Amino acid sequence: xxxxxxxxxxxxxxxxxxxxxxxxxxxxxxxxxxxxxxxxxxxxxxxxxxxxxxxxxxxxxxxxxxxxxxxxxxxxxxxxxxxxxxxxxxxxxxxxxxxxxxxxxxxxxxxxxxxxxxxxxxxxxxxxxxxxxxxxxxxxxxxxxxxxxxxxxxxxxxxxxxxxxxxxxxxxxxxxxxxxxxxxxxxxxxxxxxxxxxxxxxxxxxxxxxxxxxxxxxxxxxxxxxxxxxxxxxxxxxxxxxxxxxxxxxxxxxxxxxxxxxxxxxxxxxxxxxxxxxxxxxxxxxxxxxxxxxxxxxxxxxxxxxxxxxxxxxxxxxxxxxxxxxxxxxxxxxxxxxxxxxxxxxxxxxxxxxxxxxxxxxxx
Numbered sequence: 001x002x003x004x005x006x007x008x009x010x011x012x013x014x015x016x017x018x019x020x021x022x023x024x025x026x027x028x029x030x031x032x033x034x035x036x037x038x039x040x041x042x043x044x045x046x047x048x049x050x051x052x053x054x055x056x057x058x059x060x061x062x063x064x065x066x067x068x069x070x071x072x073x074x075x076x077x078x079x080x081x082x083x084x085x086x087x088x089x090x091x092x093x094x095x096x097x098x099x100x101x102x103x104x105x106x107x108x109x110x111x112x113x114x115x116x117x118x119x120x121x122x123x124x125x126x127x128x129x130x131x132x133x134x135x136x137x138x139x140x141x142x143x144x145x146x147x148x149x150x151x152x153x154x155x156x157x158x159x160x161x162x163x164x165x166x167x168x169x170x171x172x173x174x175x176x177x178x179x180x181x182x183x184x185x186x187x188x189x190x191x192x193x194x195x196x197x198x199x200x201x202x203x204x205x206x207x208x209x210x211x212x213x214x215x216x217x218x219x220x221x222x223x224x225x226x227x228x229x230x231x232x233x234x235x236x237x238x239x240x241x242x243x244x245x246x247x248x249x250x251x252x253x254x255x256x257x258x259x260x261x262x263x264x265x266x267x268x269x270x271x272x273x274x275x276x277x278x279x280x281x282x283x284x285x286x287x288x289x290x291x292x293x294x295x296x297x298x299x300x301x302x303x304x305x306x307x308x309x310x311x312x313x314x315x316x317x318x319x320x321x322x323x324x325x326x327x328x329x330x331x332x333x334x335x336x337x338x339x340x341x342x343x344x345x346x347x348x349x350x351x352x353x354x355x356x357x358x359x360x361x362x363x364x
Contacts, residue, residue: 004028010232011054013154016360017255017273021241022232023154032225033157034062036187040158041124041148043096050089051098052077055157056124068092070103075361078102082110093119098150100127101134102364108141118142124161126150128364129179129268129286131293132171135164151181151266155228155241156252159220160184160266170265177287177343178258178267188224190266195219195257195275195282199239207243207251215261217269217284220254227252257284276306276316278348283316288345295339296332298324301357304347315348321357 002008009025025033037059043049050068051057060067070088072080077100085107088094097104097120104125111118123138123145130149138147147164150157162170162182170180184190193200193210195218201207212218221243229250231237238244243251257275258268270285277283285304292302301321306314324332329352336350 002027005229007232009058011154014360017271021234021237023228024230024232025228029226029228030058034059036158036185036224036226038063039187040161040185041122041150047095048092049096049098050092050094052100052103053098053127053157055154056098068094070099072103077361078106078364080106082106082113086110086114086116089118089120090116095119096122096124098124100364101125101130104138105134108138111141118145120145122146122148124148124150126152126161128360131179131290132168135168139164139168149181151268153254156188156222156224156226156254158185158226159188159190159222159254162265170263174261176261176267177290178269179286179290180261180265180267182266183264184222184266185224188222188227190220190222191251192216192218192259193221195272197272200243200253202244202246207245215259217257217259217282219272220256220258220266221251222254223249223251274304276304276314278306278312278314278316283347288316288318288340288347291339291343291345292318292320292336295336298322298332299336301359303357309348317349317351318347319357320350320352321355322352323354324352326352 005026005028007024008027008030010022011025012020012022043063043065048066048068049060050070057067080103104123120142126149148161149164149167151160152158160182162180167180192212194212200210230242241253255272256268257270257272258266260266269287274285275282283304288304289302293299299320299322303319305317305319307317309315322332333350340346
């Protein structure tokens, strides 16, 4: 007889910010996660779901929904063939899709070239920050399709979500920076705590002490029945990524930084490991990158890095990937500097490269 917290399934994180860890999914967790996914994203009996994520494929099995696994390299999602992808949607009459942004980008670009209607009714997209520009493109490509921006992780899914048109409306009427992922599910609790590298304190009083005020940026931690409690045979990962109170309550550290706005929506600002601290000042990578990216259509990608300098241990450097020739970099640097200054931001240096910046291959 197996007990509720005995391991039932081990699935590994993508390792985009470190060594992959085996999430220990026990039978009680799997049942709770199934209930949570059904609560947040109800399916119809007739649905056929194309899914990139094992969590949703498992949910479909429990629900009795057909799952189509795309014939792609999951380690190189951005290289997916648009015609092949569109053909898969039409051949299997896909009605719902759960995928990371590069796959939805490829589907939208291919669909733009075709007049063939899709049977698609809903897209769940997550795994990476999603820009307003992407959302606007998807809504033009699929005007009748419900697009949900979904936020979670291997260890905690679902955490939050927001419908695409609501997300666009919120960002249009707000001057806030970051990527809005909506309100946290009623099935889990959430707190924002001080950004800390290394293990955090484990008692209730200490957890309250490190909580930050509303609308201040910190690391998101979540707790609930569908939040994975530990890692398989990896105590070091448990210490690093979990906060276990004396009463046995487990809080999972999402590794993402951000804040809750006045309406209760969570906005992503970066990752704990990508946060740069220099001369006592904190630089949030995704916020700076977002402002820079909007400065020019000639920027393909950008990344905030902490680099050593002779006079300081770590200095913020913004690296820009562009196809512009080197003789036009100075003008682009000026445009970026102006955009950052207008947003009350600054970096020590802006550097350029014509080479592709490395990205997490699964979610890009």
